Amino acid sequence: MSLLERVERAGNGACLREGTEAALGLDALKEQVQAIVSADEVAALQAENPGRARSEVRSACRRVFEGLAWAGVAVEQRARLEGELLDAVFGFGPLEGLLADDAVTEIMVNGPQSVFFERDGRLFRSEQRFADEGQLRALVDRVLGPLGRRIDESSPMVNARLPQGHRVHVVIPPLALDGPVLTIRKFARRVMTLADMQALGSFDGAMRQFLTWAVRARKSVAVSGGTGSGKTTLLNALSCAIPHEERIITIEDSAELRFLEHPHVVRLEARPRNAEGLGEVTIRDLVTNALRMRPDRIVVGECRGAEALDMLQAMNTGHDGSLTTLHANSPEESVARLMTMVRYGADLPVDVIEANIASAIDLVVQTARALDGSRRIAEVVALSYDRERRRCVVEPLFKCGETEACGTWAGAPAWVADLPSRGCAGREEVDAWMRACCSAA
Numbered sequence: 001m002s003l004l005e006r007v008e009r010a011g012n013g014a015c016l017r018e019g020t021e022a023a024l025g026l027d028a029l030k031e032q033v034q035a036i037v038s039a040d041e042v043a044a045l046q047a048e049n050p051g052r053a054r055s056e057v058r059s060a061c062r063r064v065f066e067g068l069a070w071a072g073v074a075v076e077q078r079a080r081l082e083g084e085l086l087d088a089v090f091g092f093g094p095l096e097g098l099l100a101d102d103a104v105t106e107i108m109v110n111g112p113q114s115v116f117f118e119r120d121g122r123l124f125r126s127e128q129r130f131a132d133e134g135q136l137r138a139l140v141d142r143v144l145g146p147l148g149r150r151i152d153e154s155s156p157m158v159n160a161r162l163p164q165g166h167r168v169h170v171v172i173p174p175l176a177l178d179g180p181v182l183t184i185r186k187f188a189r190r191v192m193t194l195a196d197m198q199a200l201g202s203f204d205g206a207m208r209q210f211l212t213w214a215v216r217a218r219k220s221v222a223v224s225g226g227t228g229s230g231k232t233t234l235l236n237a238l239s240c241a242i243p244h245e246e247r248i249i250t251i252e253d254s255a256e257l258r259f260l261e262h263p264h265v266v267r268l269e270a271r272p273r274n275a276e277g278l279g280e281v282t283i284r285d286l287v288t289n290a291l292r293m294r295p296d297r298i299v300v301g302e303c304r305g306a307e308a309l310d311m312l313q314a315m316n317t318g319h320d321g322s323l324t325t326l327h328a329n330s331p332e333e334s335v336a337r338l339m340t341m342v343r344y345g346a347d348l349p350v351d352v353i354e355a356n357i358a359s360a361i362d363l364v365v366q367t368a369r370a371l372d373g374s375r376r377i378a379e380v381v382a383l384s385y386d387r388e389r390r391r392c393v394v395e396p397l398f399k400c401g402e403t404e405a406c407g408t409w410a411g412a413p414a415w416v417a418d419l420p421s422r423g424c425a426g427r428e429e430v431d432a433w434m435r436a437c438c439s440a441a
Contacts, residue, residue, distance in 0.1 A: 030085065041056070054090055094115065111181070112130035118228075137172070147162075156174065191261075202377060211238060216425075222363070224331060224334040231302075234377075235325050248262060251300050253270050257299065287314065298314055301325065306344040313360075315361065359385065
């Protein structure tokens, strides 16, 4: 979209501001900026040097404000109008403030007149609005254009990732009946560690120590939970505990995991088919190829289909210590979900699948979100295989109710006692943890 069209959209968005005077001020600013700097010039600068393009528009705004007609306009209002014009031309218009707010974790646009956001796990309605459906569609096109993605009536849904790492999902009519639906999942600039999650109350020091040991001891962990329960956040925190001398390969549908400090990470992202229906690369394709890339650990951002079979095979053939997430309401359901996903890829007997699940995955960590928006670890279980009954057995290790400040340990897996001999922890440290957490059990 050209600069001229974007500025015209900004003018149409005057209903986002209260008062006729503010609307006329923005409209006048739009017209006079167009007279100073042409759309073609700024478009060319935007392609070559985005910073300079923004500076040119700012300079044009300052020249406009020097005119006598603007003498009676307050400095604060001038700055606001300039910011709104820049946001409409180069940024995300009404959503710019929400994107800049680090406390906002999700932005939901349900048509041009309905904008919601999530802060601290709770939903709020925003005062921001789009002028009309056209302005919202223009924003969607501006977001998807540089990413090489398209959306139209023949392909009315799309997943994408912003340069900042934020995840974007869009649905447009005819599937969305009330106008384009835009959802942006934001991610913090700084990666949250296990220590950070402990400070927020997601779990206590004993759980933090246990999870750190599990990663160091190369135990394969599946993080299970519902949407928005903190699965990806916990997965990223667990990844921070992986030793720096190991090679990590991450595989994701839309890249969300971030390793800002680990020196040896290879990031792979799946690719959808193009407009001609060609070029699709699935997570299963990436898992298969990752095995040829000498990984120490494979981290699958989310397991949701036939790639579960390849992931289990990788975990069972020397790539222990791998991590993944999946959607399930309980650890028991996570086993059933994995079985279903494996059968997408191969028609294997149920007992064979359960044996592979129990052999591949050591721990299932269940996350949950409380009614007040807080996230916590609700359960931790170990998986084993009962050869007599020929089924995967879920062994409870830890459980924390919604109203509990800290959960209760039912026991510890056998490998915890072996940590000192493997050099993963000191004997006194392990004994103290066992006395504190498992003495009652």
